[in-house]
Amino acid sequence: MLDVVLHILRRDLRLAFRRWSELATPLIFFVIIASLFPLAATPDEAQLRSIGAAVIWMSALLSSLLALDGLFRADSEDGSMEQLILAPAPLGLVVLAKIVAHWAVSGVPLLVLAPLVAMSFYLPLAALPELIAALALATPTLSVLAAVGAALTVSLRAGGTIIGLLILPLTGPVLIFGTRATELAALGESVAGPLYLLASLAVLAVSLGPLIAAAAVRTALE
Amino acid sequence: MASATHGDHFGACPVLTVTSLEVRRGGIGLLRDLSFELSPGQTALVTGANGSGKTSLLRVLAGLAVPAAGRIDWHGKTPHRLPPEDRGDIAYLGHRDGLKRELTVDENLRFCRSFWKGRGAVEPLIAELRLEACRHRYVRRLSAGQRRRVALACLRLKPARLWLLDEPLTNLDARGTDVVIEWLGRHAAEGGVAVVSTHRPQRLATAASIEVAL
Amino acid sequence: MNAVPIRRRLWRAFHRLGSPPYVYRLAGRLSPWLGVTSCVLLAVGAFWGLVLAPPDYLQGDSFRIIYIHVPSAYLSMGGYVLMAVAAAIGYIWRMKLAHGLAVCVAPLGAWFTALALVTGGIWGKPTWGTYWEWGDARLMFELLLLFLYIGYMVLRMSFDDREKADRVSALLAVVGVVNVPIIHYSVEWWTTLHQGPTLIREGGPSITMDMLIPLLIMLAGFSLFFGWLLCKRLQGEILRRESRTRWVRTLAAEAGA
Numbered sequence: 001m002l003d004v005v006l007h008i009l010r011r012d013l014r015l016a017f018r019r020w021s022e023l024a025t026p027l028i029f030f031v032i033i034a035s036l037f038p039l040a041a042t043p044d045e046a047q048l049r050s051i052g053a054a055v056i057w058m059s060a061l062l063s064s065l066l067a068l069d070g071l072f073r074a075d076s077e078d079g080s081m082e083q084l085i086l087a088p089a090p091l092g093l094v095v096l097a098k099i100v101a102h103w104a105v106s107g108v109p110l111l112v113l114a115p116l117v118a119m120s121f122y123l124p125l126a127a128l129p130e131l132i133a134a135l136a137l138a139t140p141t142l143s144v145l146a147a148v149g150a151a152l153t154v155s156l157r158a159g160g161t162i163i164g165l166l167i168l169p170l171t172g173p174v175l176i177f178g179t180r181a182t183e184l185a186a187l188g189e190s191v192a193g194p195l196y197l198l199a200s201l202a203v204l205a206v207s208l209g210p211l212i213a214a215a216a217v218r219t220a221l222e
Numbered sequence: 223m224a225s226a227t228h229g230d231h232f233g234a235c236p237v238l239t240v241t242s243l244e245v246r247r248g249g250i251g252l253l254r255d256l257s258f259e260l261s262p263g264q265t266a267l268v269t270g271a272n273g274s275g276k277t278s279l280l281r282v283l284a285g286l287a288v289p290a291a292g293r294i295d296w297h298g299k300t301p302h303r304l305p306p307e308d309r310g311d312i313a314y315l316g317h318r319d320g321l322k323r324e325l326t327v328d329e330n331l332r333f334c335r336s337f338w339k340g341r342g343a344v345e346p347l348i349a350e351l352r353l354e355a356c357r358h359r360y361v362r363r364l365s366a367g368q369r370r371r372v373a374l375a376c377l378r379l380k381p382a383r384l385w386l387l388d389e390p391l392t393n394l395d396a397r398g399t400d401v402v403i404e405w406l407g408r409h410a411a412e413g414g415v416a417v418v419s420t421h422r423p424q425r426l427a428t429a430a431s432i433e434v435a436l
Numbered sequence: 437m438n439a440v441p442i443r444r445r446l447w448r449a450f451h452r453l454g455s456p457p458y459v460y461r462l463a464g465r466l467s468p469w470l471g472v473t474s475c476v477l478l479a480v481g482a483f484w485g486l487v488l489a490p491p492d493y494l495q496g497d498s499f500r501i502i503y504i505h506v507p508s509a510y511l512s513m514g515g516y517v518l519m520a521v522a523a524a525i526g527y528i529w530r531m532k533l534a535h536g537l538a539v540c541v542a543p544l545g546a547w548f549t550a551l552a553l554v555t556g557g558i559w560g561k562p563t564w565g566t567y568w569e570w571g572d573a574r575l576m577f578e579l580l581l582l583f584l585y586i587g588y589m590v591l592r593m594s595f596d597d598r599e600k601a602d603r604v605s606a607l608l609a610v611v612g613v614v615n616v617p618i619i620h621y622s623v624e625w626w627t628t629l630h631q632g633p634t635l636i637r638e639g640g641p642s643i644t645m646d647m648l649i650p651l652l653i654m655l656a657g658f659s660l661f662f663g664w665l666l667c668k669r670l671q672g673e674i675l676r677r678e679s680r681t682r683w684v685r686t687l688a689a690e691a692g693a
Binding site: 001003004007008011014015018019077078079080082083085086087088089090221222 | 284285286287288306307309310312314316317318319320321322323324325329333336337338339
């Protein structure tokens with residue numbers, strides 16, 4: 001059963017690198033949103049410092065939503081989703097493998113990019129490890145939520161816009177604890193509280209989300 | 223609605239039994255009170271006009287969809303409730319071939335074999351289907367007929383005893399069709415069971431032991 | 437030994453609830469009672485709350501909007517739970533009527549959520565000096581709840597196939613109901629960090645009996661009103677879903693005669 005998961009991971013990673021432009025788009029999107037914020041607000045250092053955490057988290061949220069839109073659509077269009085439903089492993093596990101593969105190529109680069117963006121918003125250097133930790137705990141939850149949205153809309157042509165409508169209201173808690181952790185870190189205070197909460201959200205999302213997404217994919221392709 | 227003509231092995235005990243099956247799609251009843259059974263080595267040909275429910279029947283048999291009423295029994299189990307470890311026993315080839323466009327023919331076949339813990343080597347299949355020239359080409363660069371051949375090779379790599387083929391002859395030339403017919407014969411000789419839908423029943427008549435007309 | 441017949445009886449009741457003609461007639465029989473009782477309760481509660489109850493010592497007469505605000509906020513949440521439970525039953529037991537019920541609850545719940553938001557804003561003007569206060573946890577929560585309702589309805593509408601719409605949207609409702617408490621508590625946590633508790637959070641020292649009794653009457657009246665609307669909508673939904681069956685044709689023929 002585990003080898004099925006490994007096979008899917010390996011295939012999805014290989015596919016992701018073959019289509020690297022799709023891979024890079026959400027990351028570039030992340031940087032663009034973050035760099036447009038000062039244009040909309042002000043280049044003033046004090047103000048940028050105060051909105052920095054919010055900007056990073058909003059950009060991460062929107063870009064991870066964009067990245068996951070096609071997670072199941074490509075597979076359902078070429079018929080490999082049907083084969084995965086019939087795979088010799090529970091569909092929840094198969095879906096989890098796909099989410100992990102996608103997170104590895106979209107979430108992890110975000111952890112590298114986010115500190116650079118954070119520094120441009122005058123976030124203190126000492127706060128960067130906490131920012132990375134918070135993002136590392138939050139991006140799995142965001143990936144799972146977006147995957148659930150992608151699964152619910154897999155058989156719809158206009159899936160992309162609806163995903164935002166379905167999933168963004170559910171991302172409130174991640175946004176609250178993520179920005180809070182970043183703000184606390186910038187002030188030099190302990191971020192343990194929000195990090196624990198982000199971790200528990202991640203555990204909940206990773207354990208329940210793939211099951212729901214699997215049920216949605218199965219129903220949509222029924 | 224269904225007519226079972228004749229079976230080759232009257233003595234053998236049936237492994238796939240369909241009893242008063244009712245299938246609905248989008249609130250419309252497609253199949254009603256369909257019954258047939260297959261013993262090891264038998265092949266059923268599903269015939270009918272477009273929209274008569276051939277694809278829906280195969281999807282229900284594969285466990286991709288749930289019947290509205292009736293029973294399907296595959297070795298004592300229901301396909302849509304099959305435990306994961308038994309799913310390798312059923313191979314389904316639908317309209318869409320399930321190949322990855324950005325992988326080469328070789329990579330697709332190797333994935334298929336290791337994913338389904340399949341038997342046999344990839345090379346003889348490639349030779350038999352005359353895919354040597356495009357073996358290391360991306361699937362998206364192949365013609366529709368070549369893609370169909372790769373999908374059939376994938377099927378052959380799975381260790382499945384039940385084959386569910388939805389219009390396997392689509393896009394295939396005369397030589398490809400011959401290969402399919404030969405494979406169906408070999409599968410039956412090994413004791414396998416197949417359900418094949420087609421709108422060209424004459425071409426596959428030699429391979430079939432039962433006709434299910436929808 | 438004794439449990440068997442009881443279980444069987446419960447199963448029979450459950451199965452009857454899956455029969456469209458039975459539920460159609462049940463809803464038809466219930467709705468006049470619900471309608472009359474809710475109107476009486478709403479009239480009594482409104483008169484008591486708006487005229488007889490004493491003004492609040494801090495907020496004066498402006499507090500009286502709680503007689504509409506609190507029941508609609510309560511129904512907005514109760515409606516979501518009802519919708520999710522009905523949808524889950526429909527998904528698990530493939531019960532079409534349960535999906536029908538979920539479909540009927542969604543717009544009602546969304547309207548009561550909107551009502552809670554609007555009355556909250558109107559209440560906010562004399563209390564905070566602004567119609568919309570971003571820092572208030574309950575308003576924020578109601579807003580997110582409204583988005584969840586809208587998401588559910590939009591997802592339903594984007595499917596052509598009703599059965600698929602039923603089953604996929606049921607999963608969304610379940611995801612939503614798992615998230616509702618999380619959203620609720622995280623928003624509470626967020627406001628306590630960003631600003632001190634507002635005046636209303638504490639709800640005044642304690643609510644007096646004169647204010648509480650009309651509130652309870654209004655809560656009961658609103659709930660029965662919700663039930664009445666639900667019965668009416670459910671009847672319509674059943675007719676729409678069963679329009680091709682014989683019993684609906686007979687019904688239509690009788691109505692036409």
